[in-house]
Amino acid sequence: xxxxxxxxGGLVQPxxxxxxxxxxxxxxxxxxxxSWVRQAPGKGLEWVANIKxxxxxxxxxxxxxxxxxxxxxxxxxxxYLQMNSLRAEDTAVYYCARDRYSYGNNWFDPWGxxxxxxxxx
Amino acid sequence: xxxxxxxxxxxVSPGQTARITCSGDALPKKYAYWYQQKSxxxxxxxxxxxxxxxxxxxxxxxxxxxxxxxxxxxxxxxxEDEADYYCYSTDSSDNRVFGGxxxxxxx
Numbered sequence: 001x002x003x004x005x006x007x008x009g010g011l012v013q014p015x016x017x018x019x020x021x022x023x024x025x026x027x028x029x030x031x032x033x034x035s036w037v038r039q040a041p042g043k044g045l046e047w048v049a050n051i052k053x054x055x056x057x058x059x060x061x062x063x064x065x066x067x068x069x070x071x072x073x074x075x076x077x078x079x080y081l082q083m084n085s086l087r088a089e090d091t092a093v094y095y096c097a098r099d100r101y102s103y104g105n106n107w108f109d110p111w112g113x114x115x116x117x118x119x120x121x
Numbered sequence: 122x123x124x125x126x127x128x129x130x131x132x133v134s135p136g137q138t139a140r141i142t143c144s145g146d147a148l149p150k151k152y153a154y155w156y157q158q159k160s161x162x163x164x165x166x167x168x169x170x171x172x173x174x175x176x177x178x179x180x181x182x183x184x185x186x187x188x189x190x191x192x193x194x195x196x197x198x199x200x201e202d203e204a205d206y207y208c209y210s211t212d213s214s215d216n217r218v219f220g221g222x223x224x225x226x227x228x
Contacts, residue, residue, distance in 0.1 A: 045156075045164065045207055047217040095163060105170065106217070107154040107209060111163040 002026040002110055004096045009115030016086050016119070022079040022096030022112055030054075030074040033099035035108055036081050038092035046092075049081065050099055064090075086119045093117075123147060123212035125220035132226040139195040141223045143208030146189055153191030154209040155184060157202075158222075164207065168193060195225075203227045 008020040020036070035050040049060045049070040058070050069082040079096055093116050097108035125145040133139045143153055152171050156164035166175055168184035171191060181196045191210075195202055208220040 044222045045209075045219040047219070100169075102170065105152045106211060106215075107152075107166070107169055108164075109166040109169070109175070111165070113163050 002098070004098065004110060004112035006094065006096050006112045006115040009094065009117045011118045011120065012086055013121050014087060014119055017082070017084045018086065018117060020081040020083065020094055020096075020115060020117070022081075024077045024079065024096075024098075027098070029072075029077040033101070034072060034079045035097045035099050036070060036079075037095045037097055037108060037111070038090075039095070039114075040089075040092045043092075048094070051079070083117070086117075088119050091117060091119045123216055123218050125208050125210060125218050127206075127208060127220040127223045129221070130224045130226065132228070133198050135200055135227055136197055139198045139202070139225055139227070141193045141195075141206050141208075141225065143191045143193075143210075143220050144189050145191075145208075145210055145212075145218075145220075147212045148186060148189050148191055148210060150213070151210045153184065153186050155191075155193045156207045156209065157204045158207065159204045167206075198225070198227045200227050 003025045005023045012018050036048040038048050051058045051070045067085045071080045093114040095114045096112040100107050127143050155168040157167045158164045167178050167182050171186040172184040183194045185192050205222045207222045
């Protein structure tokens, strides 16, 4: 069974840092691009970042560029999101998701259960 | 920026057909995907590539797309289908976008 389990969320002050982790199992992790997607409380979904199989390509939504860094460790089947200079508007549930690609289209499947990040003083 | 537009809410009685629309300028050239998110849970893919159903998704879920509009149809909606539904697609520059979500009420 494909499984993604996030951890590392919590309460952090504005300007602070947090590192999220996602442990993958049930599939060959190194074969897939991976993404982080977030959802602010009561709001919709927003793609945050993704990373290529070997980590050589990384992409970010404009609002987190320069503050967040996505990375992975294929030996540990793990995905990470280092979040620095956190702002109140970064408060959200952060989901880890496996990227799928086909004929120039992409989507996310499956998703982890999410980890809540709260940025507040 | 690219937008996918969904109605905020749709309401049906059990057994009726629910239709949720998603409009976007790039949909004639890009597939639409649909996610179901029940309260407090992670999103689950229910339709991919406009009309394909992943294994384990009930047959009452179907999808279609024509021009700039994609539609998720739930034929014979059940109480357990009550959830938020999000469409997803990309634009010509591969920017990844979710619709604003539609709250489906079945009662």
